[in-house]
């Protein structure tokens with residue numbers, strides 16, 4: 402596998418936000434979202450065997466009662482690497498709760514069922530609309546989450562309509578609407594979380610407002626957190 406970083410942090414997103422978690426960030430992505438905050442994972446990286454990744458996770462997770470049991474495979478795009486399903490399988494076999502963050506463009510059915518899938522649906526202002534593989538809808542269930550990263554009112558209306566037309570709230574554990582966080586270097590603007598909250602409330606949507614907790618705890622430009 403080609404890996405950008407393996408690190409321990411606080412889960413920043415989704416329904417497990419706030420929990421200690423080991424992150425495995427793979428290298429490479431076939432999309433180029435306008436607001437991507439992990440472009441440093443597009444290139445480079447270091448080669449690992451699956452066993453080498455497991456060793457690194459074990460070392461960070463610790464042992465005994467204090468062992469961190471949550472692992473997230475993220476990127477980049479984890480499903481571009483053929484070894485990712487095998488890595489997930491082995492982590493599950495060692496008793497970890499395994500999550501994966503994916504763009505939605507790759508078919509998640511290659512993963513073990515027990516993996517908690519956080520699947521993006523790209524909105525128009527991402528610059529990567531219409532990339533979602535609709536076959537993924539058949540693979541998601543009540544432990545999984547669908548995430549829309551929202552940059553504008555246009556994105557919000559897309560996410561709202563997609564959620565309703567595919568009955569997402571009934572299919573998955575949680576539908577997440579996350580505002581784009583402004584780039585610390587000013588390359589793209591953010592969406593005000595309050596504005597998004599007010600749109601959600603006005604429409605009484607069955608979704609969860611998602612904020613990237615790690616960007617409030619650490620410097621938003623910091624890597625490895």
Ligand code: SF4
Pocket residue numbers: 430431432433434436437438439440476477478504
């Ligand atoms: S899919 Fe994720 S990693 Fe790839 S460009 Fe978009 S935000 Fe960045």
